[in-house]
Every structure is written in structure tokens, then in C-alpha cells.
Amino acid sequence: MTEILRDIGMIARALDSIANIEFKQYDLTRGQYLYLVRIYEQPGIIQEKLAEMIKVDRTTAARAVKKLEENGFIERKDDEENKKIKRLFPTNKGKEVAPYILAENAYSNAVALNGLSKEEAEVLSDLLEKVRENIEVDWNAVKKGQKRNYNY
Template sequence: MSQHREIGKYISILQRLNNMYYANELLSYQIGCGQQFFLLQIFKYPGMNLQELASFGHFDKATATRAVKKLEEEGYVLTETGTEDKRVRRIYATEKAEPVVEKTWECVENWENIILEGFTEEERDGAQQMLIRMAENARNHMIECKGKE
């Protein structure tokens, strides 16, 4: 019997631990691991719409909508109807979001240091490049599968 690689298992473990880390670190802001990604994107790209936001992380529009709704309820983002197309809602981070974004960026850096502890700079770069390739492979596969349906 051949050895089975368990890369997916370790990706899953990392994701769950990542979620726990962000949930704990951002608890005082009433923001969970599910919203922090969206808040950072909205902050970096003010005025983006829901479809653009969803596509950044390969989420469906419903997931992005729920995250934005939660962020709106907490006062971290506001949405405005587009001027040229009334169906488009533009999303902006509020002033209240600034300390949350700052803390989240701090968490991003700390988490990277935690999971890459003991790695050389070359190994850190290599790990990132491999994960990018894996994500692209998975994305391409899903696009290919959708075309076959």
C-alpha cells in the first residue's frame, strides 16, 4: 500500500487554527474570522461593489452579502447606491473601522510569523509561492468543472 499525502488535512488544520486565532484576537471588535477578510478588502479598495468583493476571495455573492451586512451592523462599513447604475451598491469603510483594520493587519503579520516560525526567508517565499500555485490549480479545476455541467 502506497503512502497517501495528506496536504488537504494540513491545509484544513491551518484554516481552522487561523479562524480561531482571528476570532480570539478580534473578539473585542465584534468581528469574526468571517468578516476580517472582507473588511480589509473594502478598506484597501473603497467603493468596490459586492461582486468585486466576492471575487477577491473566490466567495459567492451571498457570502459577501452576509459579511457586509454584519460589518454594516457593527458600523464598520456603509453602502451607497451607485450613481450610474442604481442596482450597484458601492461599499466604503467608515472611520470606526480604522482601528479594527489596524489591529487586523497586526494580526495578519503576527499569524504569518507564528506559522512560519523557524523558516528562512527563502522558505517563507517558497511556501507562499506553493500555496499560490495550489490555489490557482484548485480555482482552475473548479472553473473547468463548472464548464462541464
């Protein structure tokens, strides 16, 4: 059986390590850039949706959001209709940094796909999307307290 998850893990850790080093100059610590760029791309997103998008638990998302807010990258605003809902928006500081994060992402994508034809890159993208969708089923189930059956 192919150990694709090992390769995906190595790729993810390598890119995360590179990004953590490169974004240190902006005072973004481990992984915060992921949250900031999603908020930048979807201003007004709620924290729960953000956590779901990044595939982390609510507590992890809450810590990252709090740190981004403390460091002036984002701000919370009350929802206009439901004051219990807090929407997340990038501040001017967040809006200044986000394009660098997006540029790093575009560069990393180009490096990762180097040597692949356009068709190969599209096939890879489609296959990885299927893999992600498969994993999301278990992620959602486990998040809700279900156990996975390892006797497949």
C-alpha cells in the same frame, strides 16, 4: 499521496479560531474580519468582487456585508455612473479596527514562517500560489454548475 489539504485546513481553522477570539472585542463575528480588511484595502470594491476574492458564494458575502453595515464597520454608496452598483467603503469605525486585523495577519504570518529561511518562505509562497490557482479552476467551474471528474 501527500495530504496537503488536511494541513492547510488545520492551519486555516486554527488561525480562524484565534482571530475570532481576538476580534470578538471589536464585535466582529466569525470571519467578518476578512471582509472588513479587504474593503479597507480596496475601498469602493463591489460585493461580487469581494465574494470572488474571499472565495465564497454571493449569499455568504451578502450576509457578512449586511452584518458589517449594521454594525457600523462599512457603508454602501451608489456608484457615480451606475446607480444599480453599490460600492463598499469602510466607515471611521472600520478604519480604526482594520489596522489591528492587519497586525494580527502580519503576526500570524511571522509565526507560521518561524524557522524558515527567506528562500524557503518564498518557495512555500510560490507553491501555495500554484495550489490556489489550481483550486480556483475547479472553484470557478463548480460555481458555474459544472461537475468535477473524480477519476483522475
